[in-house]
Amino acid sequence: SAVISQxxxxxxxxxxxxxxxxxxxxxxxxxxxxxxxxPGQSLTLIATANQGSEATYESGFVIDKFPISRPNLTFSTLxxxxxxxxxxxxxxxxAAPQGGYGYTFGSGTRLTVV
Amino acid sequence: xxxxxxxxxxxxxQEGRIxxxxxxxxxxxxxxxxxxxxxxxxxPTFLISISSIKDKNEDGRFTVFLNKSAxxxxxxxxxxxxxxxxxxxxxxxxxxxxxxLTFGKGTMLLxxx
Numbered sequence: 001s002a003v004i005s006q007x008x009x010x011x012x013x014x015x016x017x018x019x020x021x022x023x024x025x026x027x028x029x030x031x032x033x034x035x036x037x038x039p040g041q042s043l044t045l046i047a048t049a050n051q052g053s054e055a056t057y058e059s060g061f062v063i064d065k066f067p068i069s070r071p072n073l074t075f076s077t078l079x080x081x082x083x084x085x086x087x088x089x090x091x092x093x094x095a096a097p098q099g100g101y102g103y104t105f106g107s108g109t110r111l112t113v114v
Numbered sequence: 115x116x117x118x119x120x121x122x123x124x125x126x127x128q129e130g131r132i133x134x135x136x137x138x139x140x141x142x143x144x145x146x147x148x149x150x151x152x153x154x155x156x157x158p159t160f161l162i163s164i165s166s167i168k169d170k171n172e173d174g175r176f177t178v179f180l181n182k183s184a185x186x187x188x189x190x191x192x193x194x195x196x197x198x199x200x201x202x203x204x205x206x207x208x209x210x211x212x213x214x215l216t217f218g219k220g221t222m223l224l225x226x227x
Contacts, residue, residue: 006157033214042118042217043158043203058214092157103215105150105157 002027002095006106013083013113020079021109023093028073031096033103034066036089043092049076083113117141118206120218127225133191135221137204140185144206148215149178149189152201161202162189194225 003026013019023032034046046066047055055068069077080087093106119138127133137147145166150158164171164178164187171178177190191198201222205215 001160004157009155040219042116042219043205043215044217045214048214094157103148103160105159107155107157110155 002029002104004093004095004104004106006093006109008109009107010110011112013111015084015113017083018079018081019083019111020077021091021093022077023075023095023106025074025095025104029095030073032070032076033094033096034068034076034078035092035094037092037108038089046078046091080111083111085113087111088113115140116218117144118204118216118218120202120204120221122221123219124222124224127194127223129196129225129227130193133189133194133198133223133225135189135191135202135204135223137187137189137218138185139187139206141206141208141216142185143208144216146207147178147180147187148205148207149176150203150205150217151198152203152220158203191223194223196225196227199223199225 005024032049035043036046037043045058046061047057049055049068049070051070051073067079091109094103096103117140148163149161151161152158162173162176162178164180169180180187201220203220204218
């Protein structure tokens with residue numbers, strides 16, 4: 001299965017600033033996903049990132065707040081823009097393998113906004 | 115409205131005994147179910163899955179049971195080991211092929227020696 005390197009692993013950011021999270025996959029994958037896990041909550045899908053097209057955002061998430069790039073089949077970034085303390089969460093990227101199931105996850109980025 | 119529910123936030127089991135983690139879902143369109151294990155400071159790792167055409171899938175110490183009429187699935191770990199201590203997430207998908215996953219909140223399993 002694919003291996004995903006995600007960075008940074010954690011960061012503490014000032015409110016109003018932006019943070020870009022990167023995910024590098026060791027093989028080409030068609031679809032990548034970005035999730036958020038707030039304390040005590042389940043993993044919530046933010047958006048699906050396809051190479052060569054705009055990301056598809058889930059209800060409650062917008063491109064201005066969470067712009068995503070997918071320049072090729074092995075890389076994606078998620079930016080958390082104009083951060084507030086409510087954005088403090090773990091952010092995870094995921095990749096769908098060929099065949100669609102058994103998704104692989106990155107190790108997560110623990111973001112704290114102060 | 116949570117479509118995938120794991121009603122037990124935590125479970126404690128002694129080493130060697132069976133661990134049973136439960137998951138309920140509400141969306142009848144879900145046809146594929148997965149279990150993930152997550153250690154602190156790591157991303158979730160895929161553990162085992164089951165399609166709605168089956169009622170059981172086994173992989174070593176891990177067995178997943180699906181009861182479609184009750185919209186319930188469970189993960190059995192036998193025998194439980196201290197290294198199994200982690201958070202277990204149940205996830206469901208509504209269609210075959212590439213599809214987004216809906217996750218439960220997770221159950222923290224603690225296996226004591």
